[in-house]
Amino acid sequence: MHKFSVRLIVLVVLPFLFSFRNSDANLSEHLTAADTSGLFVCTIDDKPMVIKNFNAYMRTVTGGYRQLSLSNDRFSKFFLIKPEVAEINLGAASMQQVVIHYTDPANFFLYKPQSGVLNIKVLDENRKVLSGEFEMELTCKNNPAKKIKIKNGKLINIPIVYVQ
16 A cells, blocks of 8 residues: 555656646746736746736837837836847847846846847737747846846737837
8 A cells, every 4th residue: 555655646746846847947838828918938047037917118209219118127127229020139239229127136236238139029019019039148237247147038929008
């Protein structure tokens, strides 16, 4: 009877543990279409971050240019200047296309991209939806030796809200 109990535990518990571990790494791949409306997903230094029911905000700024903002509690600034479907290499040269600032919630240090890529795959203004991917390495403004790595970033079917 004891061997049967151990086998039952192994058969039930181990698959559950492995599926839980893998679900964080590949969360966006396991969600249904209903779960993926307005999803902002990434891994920050190997810790998953998921924001559901996320919106992007399109506004017209001084000079008549449009700006698309994806800011949240960690990304104090995440916006596209003159948004379009494009692959943008991040770093100092990209400052004309995108502004990204990350604020560490533990100490409120500000980080900016040193390298990486933001790939806007869908910017459909008729359907009012945005999708894309991103990865980057950020450097602390006050201490350049401190770095944060962001991997597996996904913008999944994010509704675009137009503001004035």
